[in-house]
């Protein structure tokens with residue numbers, strides 16, 4: 123792992139703010155887990171607890187008008203881009219106040235007004251979409267970049283390769299950020315991939331620079347993203363970043379993840395992204411109480427979000443027939 | 457590009473495709489084209505001839521053979537302020553980028569509660585009759601009809617190509633635009649300037665009183681030829697050119713059947729799962745009392761499309777099959 127030191131780039135207050143965002147995500151995911159177990163979240167969830175540093179670190183390096191595309195494991199990306207825990211949890215709980223009016227669910231959290239252009243549940247599908255948003259930015263000369271976050275498993279699907287190829291050939295301002303959590307659903311990525319770094323090792327075939335980074339260190343992620351953004355905005359094209367990280371929960375729903383060796387779990391739990399950020403805060407001389415206060419604020423935000431989402435009304439059944447077409451309706455025939 | 461909009465001029469369907477795209481490219485700088493061989497080469501069917509020369513590489517983008525990237529990039533660009541026109545060379549290739557047509561373009565607006573708009577046009581060469589075999593001849597408009605959230609256009613003549621292209625490009629919703637391979641060389645009056653045909657409005661291609669024939673794309677001229685043949689026998693057939701499958705203009709169909717009391721549907725896609733089944737079921741449901749005879753469908757037979765003309769003609773609709781069906785229906 124080629125961890126990149128860029129601690130100098132980040133000030134104490136900025137890091138504390140990133141820490142607080144990660145704490146909010148962690149608690150939102152825990153709440154989602156508990157609400158699922160309580161039967162208040164139906165269908166499925168794919169929790170990103172453990173992945174917080176990837177979303178928060180990358181977002182810190184983006185402009186507000188940049189575009190982000192995520193997967194079904196995307197709660198952290200929605201929140202990192204400005205979605206509130208309340209609108210996310212309300213969505214999971216099938217409430218009218220949900221971020222997608224309860225039409226999307228856990229797998230499709232989207233905050234288009236903040237450039238978070240969706241969470242996609244077909245593995246790999248959004249990599250070409252991100253390349254398309256980057257192409258659009260290039261055509262409009264807007265200086266925006268697009269980021270696709272995806273799992274290690276997505277590196278074996280065709281859309282990944284088509285997207286990397288065309289992004290390189292057209293020199294598009296796009297970042298491909300792989301959240302390599304070592305597993306697809308239940309199968310280790312290493313058992314189905316001929317190279318050790320599933321995203322980064324493929325990038326050279328498309329003449330795209332790549333780096334493998336510590337995805338649990340928010341400062342490292344922010345620095346690597348900033349470098350890639352700099353390349354993209356200056357017309358040097360795409361970058362692949364492979365951020366190594368680990369899920370704290372199972373793949374989805376109530377998966378106990380017993381397929382993961384205990385020592386491996388232990389090792390990664392000791393590298394919790396929140397702990398790493400706290401250690402960095404200490405190094406920067408931030409008093410412990412400041413981090414504790416950030417934790418308390420995060421806990422309160424999420425507690426209030428849960429209460430508000432619980433109290434929110436169910437959607438109007440008539441809403442099943444809105445939003446198919448741009449005219450707001452669903453009429454397909456006369 | 458040559459100006460082919462002069463009144464009274466006759467143009468080919470193929471030229472109309474390029475003209476329709478060119479008019480939108482001239483009108484709106486957000487319009488941009490991408491696809492395989494569409495630039496300098498002018499398209500494998502020459503339907504984008506002249507565009508690269510007029511608009512240059514900043515508007516007309518040659519892509520790698522990456523159908524998922526073509527549709528994915530088009531969608532991502534459409535979500536972020538552009539109005540892309542993507543070409544999939546043969547509609548058979550929809551199968552390799554089906555995710556974008558089935559799961560992404562038609563669903564993103566709905567599943568985000570209306571947050572995202574996808575003003576994209578997916579153009580493709582559709583249909584058989586040219587001996588291209590089972591993987592380059594299919595009429596797949598019924599594949600797209602199976603997906604709520606897509607608008608579906610399939611013009612039958614050059615003027616409609618231009619007018620419907622204008623509406624498709626200006627649509628805020630994703631539109632699949634089927635260009636029929638068997639019609640590319642066919643000719644018709646050029647579209648007048650600023651010609652716009654709204655989506656979802658069928659045309660009465662031939663007025664008649666004895667039976668209604670509902671047709672689309674290549675089956676329109678087929679139905680017209682059969683109707684002309686039967687006119688000699690005193691049969692007055694009305695031919696409706698649906699022009700779009702979504703929005704589907706059933707009001708025009710039901711109104712016509714109300715006058716003629718007989719309905720024949722001529723579709724090129726296979727009988728199994730063909731669009732005529734949807735039209736027939738709506739007429740059975742909402743127009744049962746209007747009918748004096750069973751609804752008949754002429755569609756492709758349910759086999760992969762064979763290569764040899766003698767075999768292909770067995771399988772796809774022909775003027776002879778339509779004429780025979782009219783006779784049977786009138787004798788009922």
Ligand SMILES: Cc1ncc(C[n+]2csc(CCOP(=O)(O)OP(=O)(O)O)c2C)c(N)n1
Pocket residue numbers: 168195243244245246272273274275276277301303305306307373
């Ligand atoms: C095209 C496709 N194939 C299979 C699935 C089922 N599926 C959902 S998540 C998943 C694992 C994906 O693993 P990875 O890309 O590593 O992401 P992670 O879940 O680990 O974040 C699979 C196989 C799917 N949603 N889409």
Ligand SMILES: [Mg+2]
Pocket residue numbers: 273274275301302303304305306307
């Ligand atoms: Mg994974």
